[in-house]
Amino acid sequence: MEQITTFEQLVSHMQAEAKKNKIPRAAYIGLPDVQAVKMMAQASRDKIAKSIVLYNKEECSQVLLEAEVDDLQLPVIHADSIGDACAQAVKMLAGGQIEYLILGEKYIDAFDILAANGFVPHKRSACHVAVFEHEKYPRLLLLSDGFVTPAPDLVGKMDIIGQAVGVAHRLGVETPKVAVTAAVEVVYPVMDVTKDAAVLAKMSDRRQIKGCIVDGPLSMDCATVPEVAKDKGVVSPVAGVADVLIAPNVETGNGIYKAMSLVAKAKTAGVIVGGKCPVALMANCDGPDNVYYSLALTSLLTLG
């Protein structure tokens, strides 16, 4: 598979796949806003994903009405509460009626409900992987984790790298270049983040982390701007050309996500992986396109 470097390519790829495979089906948990409803209907028409909504039917029909989307394009199944919607979703997953879930950031609590009920298998951890497309960067840029894992330790970071690299592979990035980010690009004994990053880089050197090249610590500019990396004398196969950014903690990941989506107006998609199925996640600050791209990304992950 050729490497996907834009969302446009991702969408065409999924449309081509739809001809060969069944179109992935998804359930939105909660009350979507008008834009999300429009985009889910659009994704359905474009054979990216067939979605349904699990929530209070009355409230949903008003939003559908406003979005001028009918119940055939976006069926609504009544749920009394978010908890009920989660329970129904899990049942539908088990019964093979849907392949994945969709959440808005305002319903991220629902993920905790799911996780508490065995959605995330024991000994695994879930993490969020974001995908950005920005005019200043010649390829897709992935980021993990800005939403789910609060303060990963070394093992947690290995897990996050594995999950994010898995998504990068699905996007056709053969050997993803992973930058473990920090405030600086050197190891400072007082900065634990830099030490973890250096350990991960060494583990990658020794092939303990496979399927990718990991380097760190790398500052954000050393990771993504080749001139800065060169100017600072950072010699690394990852510096300046990172495919994946690993954030040291959820607050930093969240800050990067919002800086990219809200401030820098990057095109974005996001998904939580590591559970029984992937969960597309739309952040509060994302534009409507994000719904469409997140569905395309998450559908891609559910293909066999």
Added chain:
Amino acid sequence: MLKSSQDIIDAAKKLSAGGKRPRIAVAVAQDADVLGAIRSAYDDGICDGSLFGDEAKIKEAADKAGVSLDNLDVIHVPDANEAVLGAVKLAAEGNADAVMKGFVSTSALLKGVLDKRFGLRQGPTLSHVAVLTIPGRDKLLLITDGGMVVKPDEQQRIDIVKNSLIVARALGIKPIKVALSAATDRVVASMPQTSESAKIAEALRAENIPDLEIAGPMAFDTAISPVVAKKIGANHPVAGDADVYVVGSIEECNITTKSMIIFHEAIFAGVIIGAKIPVSLVSRTDPVIGKKTSIALACLTADYYRRTQGEG
């Protein structure tokens, strides 16, 4: 209220033209980028400069930067530590308004600033306050601390908030809307920074600090975007309109800020607060306008200190 980098530069020029031209003491001045920044700040009428360091090396660095040293005082002090002490002493005696980092480590510079002989030590915590001009936003954003305290504890974060208020006041921001960061707006047991931010907001509200509006935990988008704040029904006066964003770690500040610089051409300026004088530092990679804004910011902060001397 100043709204952009250019506003900060203009305000500093106005201050200077009004007869209170500040003087910046540069410690170990043999640094081409710093000399370039001081030269352009001088030429713009922002400040005077006293350059402490090895004279021959300063001349060499100035040649390298392609700038003249006319009208800048060069004080020949070959030893780096002595040059730091010379610059700090000038400020301590009231003959310079701010100290600026040259070709010396930040820690060596701050050691000099905090040297008990000079009496410049003030608060318990030194922190870096960045002032960002974000294209498309109609006000400045102060973000802190991305430079000094690696992982502040609760008390240090309170100090960091208070330090940031000094810069906000120096910039004429009133009321000052401060948001304490987290990855979400709710208190979540699995994310300790959410409850810490809530506690700090409550503690500072209880202090009744004039003109301070404070809220937390607040995610970055909720803090700076009125659209997001409205969408999620966050109706606190800080939501969507934050002047100051106080983060939880050096990484959070540094990487979030750099994302906006790299991908959105935000202009970065900064100053170290916590001593009785502002400490200015510029990074080699800052563009000219960022460096100049940092110097202007130090001048405005120094002026604020002068105006409020003696106040608690």
